[in-house]
Amino acid sequence: AQSVSQHNHHVILSEAASLELGCNYSYGGTVNLFWYVQYPGQHLQLLLKYFSGDPLVKGIKGFEAEFIKSKFSFNLRKPSVQWSDTAEYFCASWGTGGGFKTIFGAGTRLFVKA
Amino acid sequence: DAGVTQSPTHLIKTRGQHVTLRCSPISGHKSVSWYQQVLGQGPQFIFQYYEKEERGRGNFPDRFSARQFPNYSSELNVNALLLGDSALYLCASSLTPSYNSPLHFGNGTRLTVT
Numbered sequence: 727a728q729s730v731s732q733h734n735h736h737v738i739l740s741e742a743a744s745l746e747l748g749c750n751y752s753y754g755g756t757v758n759l760f761w762y763v764q765y766p767g768q769h770l771q772l773l774l775k776y777f778s779g780d781p782l783v784k785g786i787k788g789f790e791a792e793f794i795k796s797k798f799s800f801n802l803r804k805p806s807v808q809w810s811d812t813a814e815y816f817c818a819s820w821g822t823g824g825g826f827k828t829i830f831g832a833g834t835r836l837f838v839k840a
Numbered sequence: 841d842a843g844v845t846q847s848p849t850h851l852i853k854t855r856g857q858h859v860t861l862r863c864s865p866i867s868g869h870k871s872v873s874w875y876q877q878v879l880g881q882g883p884q885f886i887f888q889y890y891e892k893e894e895r896g897r898g899n900f901p902d903r904f905s906a907r908q909f910p911n912y913s914s915e916l917n918v919n920a921l922l923l924g925d926s927a928l929y930l931c932a933s934s935l936t937p938s939y940n941s942p943l944h945f946g947n948g949t950r951l952t953v954t
Contacts, residue, residue, distance in 0.1 A: 730882075758939040769843070770883070770930070770945040777940060816882050825896035826937035827873070830882030 728753050730819050732831035739807050740839045747802040747834050749817030758820035759800045760828070761791055765813045773815070776800065787811070809840045842866070844946035846931050852952045853921050861916040861949045865933030872914040873943065874906055875930040883930055889914055890937045918951075926953045 733748035751757060761773040774785025781793040791802045800817060814833045821827040845864045853859050865872050871890045875883035888896035889908035903919045912933075918925055928950050932943040 735880075769947045770932075770943075772942050775942070818882075820939035821885070825885070825898070826871075826888040826890070827885035827896050827898060828883075828943060829885070830875075832880070832882050 728819065728821060728823075728829055730817050730829050730831040732815075732817050732834050734834050735832065736835045736837075738837045738839065741809055742806050743838075745802070745804040745807045745811070745836070747815055747817075747836070749800045749802065749831060750798050751800065751817075751819045752798070753819065753822055754798075755822065757822075759791075759793060760818040760820075761785065761789070761800075761802050762816040762818060762830075763813050764816070770816070773802075807836075807838050809838050812836060812838045844931055844933050844944050846929075846946035846949050848949060849947065850950045850952075852954060854954055855921055855923060857921050858917065858919045859921060859951060861918075861929050861931075861951070863914045863916070863931030863933075863946060865912050865914070865931075866944055869933035869935055869944070870912050871934045871937040871941070872908055872912065873932045873934075873937075874914070874916045875932065876900075877928040877930055877948070879927075886916070886929075888937055895937055921953045923953050926951060 729752045731750045759776045763773045776783045784790045817831040873888045874886040877883045885898040887906040892908045906916045908914045928948040930948045932945045934941040
């Protein structure tokens with residue numbers, strides 16, 4: 727079955743540190759990939775997406791992600807995190823084979839120390 | 841504009857009971873999806889409805905059912921509740937059930953089954 731894996735469940739960083747959250751997807755064909763973020767007390771919201779074209783995609787709040795097809799990866803990065811980036815981050819893939827579904831990874835909880 | 845609204849926000853039920861969760865999509869959105877998020881996991885796809893028809897169903901038992909009304913709001917019903925049904929139930933709306941139509945999530949309904 728199609729799946730999305732996130733390597734780190736919990737990450738703790740100090741402000742200004744660089745961030746990279748790992749994500750791997752299982753499907754070998756055309757993929758449509760997303761990162762969602764859930765800030766404390768808020769709903770899930772889209773951070774960025776990749777459908778095709780430039781494998782380096784930029785999202786809101788200075789986040790970017792790189793699609794590497796050969797590695798089945800879509801890692802999320804930010805050069806310098808802020809305390810306000812404390813949140814849970816979910817990598818996701820559009821489900822293939824019908825169903826109109828999005829398949830989510832287990833999530834990574836990021837805590838940024840001020 | 842109002843976002844996706846879900847009701848109730850919290851619910852406590854006893855094993856064997858049934859529950860109805862409600863969702864109002866963003867105005868103009870005709871697609872509604874339901875997800876279950878168990879603690880420590882990412883959202884798991886339950887149903888997708890578009891134009892009042894079920895377009896996708898996840899790997900959930902028949903105790904789970906849903907429907908979409910003419911105003912595009914939706915209900916998720918769960919019968920014969922089990923302890924394992926305790927979770928956060930998320931509703932998401934989008935313009936269409938397509939990968940390039942971003943999901944907009946509500947804050948969820950926290951269901952506790954005792």
